[in-house]
Amino acid sequence: MKVSRLLSVAALLAYTGVNAGVGPVPIKSPSIIQGKVTNDQIRKVTLYAVVEGRKEEIATAKLNDQQAFAFAVPSPKEGFYYVSTGIRGGDARIYLKPGDNLSLIVEDGEYSLQSGSAENKVLQQWSRQLKPLTMPIVKMDTSTFQSYFPKLEALVAQVKSNKQKVATPNKAFNEMMKLQMDLDVERTALQFLLMPHSIHPSPDQYPAYYKQILQPNKYSDSRILRDGDASSLLSLYGTYSYMNQATHEKIKPEERLARSVALYGNDTVKAVVITQSLDAYKSYDALIAAMEPVKQYLVTDEQNRRYLEFEKKLHNFAAGKPALSFSGEDVNGKKVSLADFKGKVVVVDVWATWCGPCKAELPYLMKLEEEMHGKDVVFLGSSVDEVKDKQKWLDFVKEKEMKGVQIFTKGYSELTKLYNIQGIPQFMVFDQKGNIVTIDAPRPSTPELKALIEKILTKG
Template sequence: MNLHRLLPVVASMALTSAHAVAGPAPAPSLSIIQGKVSDEKVGKITLYAVVEGRKEEVANTLVDQQHAFAFAMPAPQEGFYYLSATGKRGHDTRVYVKPGDQLQITLNDYGYTLQAGSAENKALQKWDEQLNVIMKPAVTIDSTTYLSYFPKLEAFVPKVAGLKTVVNTPNKKFNDLLKYMMDIDVEHAAMLFLLTPRTAHPDHSQYPAFYKQIIQSKKYCDARLLQDGDGAAVIRLYSTFNMILDTDKERPKNTERLSKEAALFCNDSIKAVAITESLGNYKTFDALTEAFEPVKQYLVTDVQKQRYLAYEKTVRKFAAGEAAMNFSGEDLTGKKISLSDLKGKVVVVDVWATWCGPCKAELPYLSKLEEEMEGKNVTFLGCSVDEAKDKEKWMDFVKKQEMKGTQIFMSGWSDITKFYDINGIPRFMVFDQKGNIVNIDAPRPSTPELKALIEKLLAKG
């Protein structure tokens, strides 16, 4: 995508009212997006283009005193664009732009109103209004649970085929793209809801049949998925959903994870995005390069290669032998415990939370490992990232489960998660007797590799 051709609105074109662009007709290839924001707290609007399934900022503008904004786009590349209002609730607003388009739009909470625009955007708005029935609760973290969401999803899915029949603008390219994206949007909403923390989660047996239909032996063969700004997010969600739904599959070793995720998809461009979306699972340079070697052939575009190289640079600081961050937290008595307090022993850290199902699934294996290591020069440090308001819940859980080792409370996603880029839990880390890094993305207790790693360190003394 030729991003330099997309320009933010210049000062001379900034709106001072909803009608400020009245005057000489714009050039035939100049597209203008203008509108208002209903929320008076919004001060800035950002415009995003789509680059290989991700949103890339191309312009931003301040909202004026009349809550109005505008963007001028000289000869834009036809396709989806997104408007994001800083401070606005809900997800970004998706629009369709081609050269010469004139859009007037009002951004509301959780949605938008098209005041004037192309046939494509009128069709897109009709679809988004329908989709909001299942998308709004998917992107909103509230008290909604599967008990109310699943009936909405089951009622909505059969309607999609009929909704496709009314997509009949003069633009066949757009019609085909939107009809394709309608199926993607529904899958996106369904997976997003299921993989977002809720107050109650269903068993696999309670999933509607639609969830089983999502899983395919070779997924997303059509590269048009990458024309959507949420395309990469959909790919990432599918990888996670596939692993969770198929309980018969063994969890892949970290060295095999990139290969396994690439194999889920049948389109090489989508494989490349899946790979770059999973790079965050590797916290050491050695682990990253080992896992990347079998799949590096899929990264062929400059964008893909740059994403890999940018991430590679970030993991070099977590090499084995480097000094560990001296994080700390409070134990059950309120005493402050730091990693440095445990120097002289091999330290196995478990970053977890009481609300994390996979974390709790590791506890029996962790308990067994602690028993096997009893009397040896190793200590286990549990670091809870439960929010401060849930400290009592954490204390009760630790006591009820009779958790061993040293347990400390980190009061949410604290410095340890930021320093080691922990975006998902459980995360196990191992530090040697000198307080240096051994592995900040260690195997889980449910695999024999963690015990072997500890025994190797103990043997070295």
């Protein structure tokens, strides 16, 4: 447990003057959360606060032999918190304000409020109404749109009357809860639509509800960021918006972030979209280009901290920086490293035999290799297949008559760790001096990669 922010119940009671004489200044209005977990395989429970639309861990409690837990929160900031068992869908959303005392029974995918505030009774009731929509997603079951859409339409029809029933003495909570109902329905509706199914509906089979989701200047109320799942909702909405574009014209990489940010009607929301998109950038130069038109939206200390940390991490991979060498075994078992090819332009293809998009690039890559034949260019294929699949890799290289230099780098190991590779295919280009040109190069299926190689060769 993070003692700087939370105390155990026993310690808190001592600190607040119970059975104590002269001591520290008491903490005002602590809140207590206690309960039991029904799943005897669970060993700990985590408490999350909400920071700019995402859940941030503030404490972890080990369960005792009765599967019980307790948290004491000194003077909590009023709002939503989450008690999590770590199981998918097992987060219990609660509402805390100073002086609250909650008792919960946490089950897989849901929770039961034993005692608590008026706000938490409203949350409990809403959680139960939402369950028929969320459980197919949590359990990844085989529900089809034919069975899901009627449930969605039924709940949508109830939301208006549900809002009218939210009448606790806490006016701030009442307004937030009414907004939260809309957010929850929209998120679960988009999650279901975008998850894999054996049968997918065509757009003309969507309920009317989906047709009103797309709006100009979406999420113009920054209060949505009080929801710990808001960042997920923003990602879902961005995907759904892209799917519904009239045309899918090719967007330059440096323009993608600005296009995404433009979907939203609130500057604080725009900033969250920016910070949660940072991992998409693999090179310093690409990040700087993408950030130029949108960086002004980062205004809080937290937003700037997250951005600057990421920028600093990528700066090591800026163009002109020395490459970090890696090695692997070629098809004959000989050790080959990136450093072996100093004096030539090196194009690295990070791929795997199980990767569909990687294999889709192969014909374009082989054509590019033919076009570059006789020039000072080395094409280095680096497979990240697992060790157990080495023979599969060898067979694939032979079957496809893959050219260039092919090496096996043993799964998530030196190569992927050095260059922070999270997804494949990833193409990287290094110049004749062994310096980085880019670790996030265009794919061979685009003309930009060939143009980049020729430009480097011209410079010599």
